[in-house]
Amino acid sequence: MLIFQNENSYDVKGKIEKSGVAILPIGAVEAHGPHLPLGTDNYLAERLAAKVAEKTGAFVLPTLPYGQVWSLKNFPGSINVSNESLIGLLVDIGISLHQQGFSMFVMINGHLGNAVALKEAARKLYSDIPEFKVLYLFYPGVKQITDEVRETQSAHASYFHACEIETSYMLYLAEEFVDMSKAITDIPVIPSSADVTPTPWEEFTRSAVLGDAKLATKEKGEKIISVALENMMALINNMRTAPKQN
Amino acid sequence: MLIFQNENSYDVKGKIEKSGVAILPIGAVEAHGPHLPLGTDNYLAERLAAKVAEKTGAFVLPTLPYGQVWSLKNFPGSINVSNESLIGLLVDIGISLHQQGFSMFVMINGHLGNAVALKEAARKLYSDIPEFKVLYLFYPGVKQITDEVRETQSAHASYFHACEIETSYMLYLAEEFVDMSKAITDIPVIPSSADVTPTPWEEFTRSAVLGDAKLATKEKGEKIISVALENMMALINNMRTAPKQN
Amino acid sequence: MLIFQNENSYDVKGKIEKSGVAILPIGAVEAHGPHLPLGTDNYLAERLAAKVAEKTGAFVLPTLPYGQVWSLKNFPGSINVSNESLIGLLVDIGISLHQQGFSMFVMINGHLGNAVALKEAARKLYSDIPEFKVLYLFYPGVKQITDEVRETQSAHASYFHACEIETSYMLYLAEEFVDMSKAITDIPVIPSSADVTPTPWEEFTRSAVLGDAKLATKEKGEKIISVALENMMALINNMRTAPKQN
Amino acid sequence: MLIFQNENSYDVKGKIEKSGVAILPIGAVEAHGPHLPLGTDNYLAERLAAKVAEKTGAFVLPTLPYGQVWSLKNFPGSINVSNESLIGLLVDIGISLHQQGFSMFVMINGHLGNAVALKEAARKLYSDIPEFKVLYLFYPGVKQITDEVRETQSAHASYFHACEIETSYMLYLAEEFVDMSKAITDIPVIPSSADVTPTPWEEFTRSAVLGDAKLATKEKGEKIISVALENMMALINNMRTAPKQN
């Protein structure tokens, strides 16, 4: 695997030209219940990035381990950075990558809270450098396989957290950081107002677990992650070959 | 060593209260000649932070691996982020750490280019939260020992780069990333104007090495780093006990 | 219905105290195919707001008719404003409403592209004035009824535009602006990459219609809108009675 | 009259080319005494814009109904937005209009407090797109006719509010929103310091009426507004024909 920061400046120029693709894992430091570490989203992003890089010949950049953690920022251990700060940093990184000769910048995201910042950063880069390809990937195309694999209903239509699903991801990708003996079942009733008014999660959960973490297995994780990985690779490879439409 | 992102949210609260100190390693991705990796400053910051954390009972946060690399941004492999972006992110992190119960935030910096942003972020935090102790450490108090240890004159009065000194640091702290067989001697003449007008380094060096990297040894690194570590620990411990003067 | 801008300054204070709730319709000027007007999202937001206001005793503020139209900004007639500008304005309005004595600020949104700005503005207001209740409503809770009502598949999992659904909304809420004789069927293949990389819509549609507008009927619109309205009213009424949890 | 948001995207392109001019009515929600509605400045801007559009073949954009209301922001019913937010939004709108093919952007302003933001936005647009013609119009050239028409002295050299003059405007342009039975006479002594230090109007008036609203008549309004309209049309038509001097 091509680890960008382990390269030296003399050799890297040619390798960038050959590879063309830089992957930035981006996660967060955030409460994930009693059984998962604060760095869960960082480990997931990092391991996913490594797998994608290996199969696509892309470079992996060092992980950006701080993310937008508004909803859980009052839980022990969470570190929150604002969308503004995150967007600024990501745009700067993107501009540098383009100047260094990369043609594609892939952000592999392990934390849903980052989605707004990643999309906005991508649009700003698109506006400044239309020919530069920028992707933001958060487990693309796993809805169907997730529905098949899961044994419990999701606590929320669009987000999941420290639950059967995310714990399974960790068991598959970073098992050494999971303590299943501490896994709990905690399926909160998320009020419908949570989608329409600012709602820090302490209003409906004490554990920050949104589901039945006890049902997590490595196999479930593998099934979903495999689909996510295939989709990521397909998206990257398609974009590599397809000319930018602008 | 207390690795913050490996903690879980249930246990971490009590541990924060007990430790009180969070260390953020911060470096950069930057050209460091043919023999040192692009991530040199990240590895140095990370390894220093680990040593300090072990001896002080502080938590180590995940490394922030992107820094202000204006001077070398046109060299292959460098990734540059602006002071504005960096300051924004650091202030956000500091605010979260304070809300999480930390009483001290120690930035261990591996890259001189970050100095302005770190100091400015610390001042902004001081203005908002005067009782929160914020340190920015870049090899404090090593001037004398460095002068004793070095065999060649420094190419510049205040900065050093990929040279006898920094390569020695790496040999001591992260030897596995150094390729001494590629080390070179390249002592550029830095024009005095470089201190008074914007001067990207390609104006005076092709290698980005400012000195004789061949003279680097693990022992030299250990001598200087030991002094730096002692000073860092003394600064942290003094600040821990001394009441904030505001 | 209480139209805020038709009140005079002498009487309004008491009425604000009695009503407590201000509704801001917010839409956009945006291409909506050959059969719907550029102001479709404004008319929808305005008419929805009027209905909600009538039944809840809320005040209706003048419509904010400019929204974030990134995706369609290159289509004839679209006017795009940035998230930054929109957030700034919405936060200012929210602060004034709170100072005027309102306890709740309800943004009724007719344009999906505004969602990020509305949520961010709501969070900023929550951070500054935690006791002030801020809602952002975009057809809440209509997924099931929409699935029942629609005859064609949606062209995209999360957005719809100028199609069977939105045209039905207009037929129910603002029929006088619809020209069904010009309605077209245009179901584009939206590439999966559109969810992961900046993709102006001209890359996959010429009409800006995402579906079969010919199938739109007033009755379909009424069915879905009725559910949306019930949900909006329930959300507002629940929040009115429930004490803010902070 | 060409109402922009009632056009459809298919037809609008050709019409823009033919018309060339977009008019944005901009007002405010602001206390206007007991006899005039909070939306007075919006109604005035809107009705003026309609008249100008009809005679010049310009498009009328939807009204921007929120303005800078610093001086009266503590009066019941006022909603204040900052110059920064307003400038941002207006510049965004202007850029879009230019991209859509308009050659002239006319802001018809009903609220003096917006004057700074409009001028600044126009200058920013001028700097970015020098060939784009941007006008900001606030009853141009009515000094003489106003002096002739008015029966009472103005309470202030440069602003008027809810008084003989503005009430006459409303009687002529939007009579249905005026309640002359509530009109009052209230000629405050405005201290000379009000021009040289921040002075919220509650320091010198309780009613927000600056004059004798009882003397207002439709005829007075018509006389002044007719001059204003003629001047607006002349300014627009002259600018249309005259080549931009840059």
Added chain:
Amino acid sequence: MLIFQNENSYDVKGKIEKSGVAILPIGAVEAHGPHLPLGTDNYLAERLAAKVAEKTGAFVLPTLPYGQVWSLKNFPGSINVSNESLIGLLVDIGISLHQQGFSMFVMINGHLGNAVALKEAARKLYSDIPEFKVLYLFYPGVKQITDEVRETQSAHASYFHACEIETSYMLYLAEEFVDMSKAITDIPVIPSSADVTPTPWEEFTRSAVLGDAKLATKEKGEKIISVALENMMALINNMRTAPKQN
């Protein structure tokens, strides 16, 4: 006269308490025709401030010699700074003055182009520190005396420049910088559009003189300036004694 920057830090505290008032002269570097220097507005502000300070016991701060010069920025010798920069600096200065113990901050302005920035800065200070008195003075209350004194009509209703009037000011306040042998008569026709669209002055004048500078005399200057000075002193003294109304 109390020149602030000539005081030492030991004595100044007591003197600030006694005086209470700080005067900031603010001007610009701007083209003023062939007979007046680029620093005209700086000299005027500085000399006015000295006279006011002498009679009121106020401190004079060092002159801020850079101003907003949008209209004349393309004329030889003009230096333009943006409203944003100017506002930022003035707010910073105001905050410091308040922290230093001043109760009043008087900006004596020699350049009309600064008016927007000064007013905005004053409002920001008012919002942050309501009890701090901030004045922005630009020849207050001289309209009548100017009309009496002048022999030629003004070229524009609200601004004058390097003309009979401003040249007379300089002859009275800073005669040593005036070269009357070069004074010219140049009364441009300023198009009415100049008040409603961004209009750099090169569109209507080559000289930057707006009037008949040849008619300027020291006596005319003295007459008008004397009134301005009296008004300034009255405003300052009234505000000193009157309690702030908030």
Added chain:
Amino acid sequence: MLIFQNENSYDVKGKIEKSGVAILPIGAVEAHGPHLPLGTDNYLAERLAAKVAEKTGAFVLPTLPYGQVWSLKNFPGSINVSNESLIGLLVDIGISLHQQGFSMFVMINGHLGNAVALKEAARKLYSDIPEFKVLYLFYPGVKQITDEVRETQSAHASYFHACEIETSYMLYLAEEFVDMSKAITDIPVIPSSADVTPTPWEEFTRSAVLGDAKLATKEKGEKIISVALENMMALINNMRTAPKQN
């Protein structure tokens, strides 16, 4: 000496072309003990600039007399402006100077606290206008001569203040503002933490004097300043002849 603001707009264009260089003296208003005035840094910058201008044929701009005074902002008489405000203003000035035809912009700085802002402003100008030469000069190259001249050790490795050295500067350059009868000896122990954590100077000094001001002499000042001046002139002249390397 060419004083920019004393030129008139008619003659200045040709003179700018001939001279090519604009010097901006920049200082601060800051506590300097009992014997030196608050404006010490302004007087030093101004007098240095005059000497440099005379020998190089450069223009001297009016002094910017407000600087970043974070460390001493709580001392009587200090006025602090933020880095952001200062950078904004300096960039604006630089852009204007370039548009006016200057090829070099030399900031002669009398206050160390401005160093960050000056360097950042220079880099922003370099990024926007690479061919425009921007210098920031703070007593360049005086380390050796200072070490020779001084009789007491410096209280700090990188800064000096109101001490033997700076007082000597003033005695040589602006003797009329120095009151040696009030000079004191006050050599504080500056804690090493002052270099690594925000440390307002009141934490270690009451006088703001960092050394033995009594030892100051005009001769010492002359010796050091002469070297500084030679270096400044050499830097300017070299940069004048050398083509910009970009």
